[in-house]
Amino acid sequence: MNSILRNDLLLRALRREPTARRPVWLMRQAGRYLPEYRATRGRAGSFMALCTNPELACEVTLQPIDRFGFDAAILFSDILTIPHAMNLGLEFDTGEGPKFGRPVRDAADIDRLPIPDPGRELRYVIDAVAMIRRELRGRVPLIGFAGSPWTVATYMVEGGGSKTFGQIKRMLYGAPRDLHRLLDVLARATILYLNAQIAAGAQAVMLFDTWGGVLTPAQYKEFSLRYMALILDGLTRHADGRVVPRIVFTKGGGAWLASTAAIGCDAVGVDWTTDLATARDLVADRVALQGNLDPSALLAPPEILRAETLRVLESFGRGPGHVFNLGHGITPEVDPERVSLLVETVRNFVPAPEP
DSSP: OOOOOSOOHHHHHHTTOOOSSOOBOOTTOSSTTSHHHHHHHHHHOSHHHHHTOHHHHHHHHHHHHHHHOOSOEEOOOOTTHHHHHTTOOEEEETTTEEEESSOOOSHHHHHTOOOOOTTTTTHHHHHHHHHHHHHHTTSSOEEEEEEOHHHHHHHHHHTBOOSSOHHHHHHHHHOHHHHHHHHHHHHHHHHHHHHHHHHHTOSEEEEEETTGGGSOHHHIIIIIIHHHHHHHHHSOOEETTEEOOEEEEETTOGGGHHHHHTTSOSEEEOOTTSOHHHHHHHHTTSSEEEEEEOGGGGGSOHHHHHHHHHHHHHHHOSSSOEEEEESSOOOTTOOHHHHHHHHHHHHTOOOOOOO
């Protein structure tokens, strides 16, 4: 595989090496806010049809790179591809999010779960990774990703999205051994899945723990962090002669940043509820930080967006190890011109001199 990379700012920042400027990419940077994405999505016919078509997934992955010149591409896919491959009847209803026809509710349901073979049931993702890597032609690195076992399990047990998480918390309190078995299956499946993405060309990987923040501190360590650590321990560490950095992001996990930084990741994502200076103190500069502009700032007037972007950049302070990003995914109503302004602001940022 061609290892020539013309822009390696992201990989160097994730390794806490000095960079000429802060790298920038955005969670959900390929999405409904882009007219070109909406056109491709219309051609695909449905969200899952888009996800499962490697050519179209490649097309939408590259769209924000072509338009904005981000410093990284992230695979266009979904965190629910693993349970989709477990034959749980996943569907995406327009305006309602994911729904599972066969949710996982008891030990017998867990016993029936297969561990998908990435080269077969998830081949469409692996083919997309290889195609995106080839089509990038070394412009920027490619990030692969998966959902954390806890977050993926919430959808499998709830049967879709939830506000109360009543079903999985009933399992957590009433049948914790069953929940641990489910999380172990998902962790093993995720190791295979991410390693296949790395083998196909992903140059960094990220675990999205979207719902870790709904747990108590003790539960977070037992049911979320434990399994993310297990995954990191099983991942391929080098590819193309480089270290493959690992990013872990827990939405709502600001209080647990020190614990998260200790599980073997290279970078921790930070949502907008924690100041980066505070986050940096908590992780003691052991890992890089990624984040953490409030996504809603992209809806603000240009001068406010610029000021908020600068505030985030300045809050990290001097030194290496910051990847600029949002504190969660970009929302569909954002004007792409606001994203252009954000990228321009980050690129032109010059840290204040030492006092």
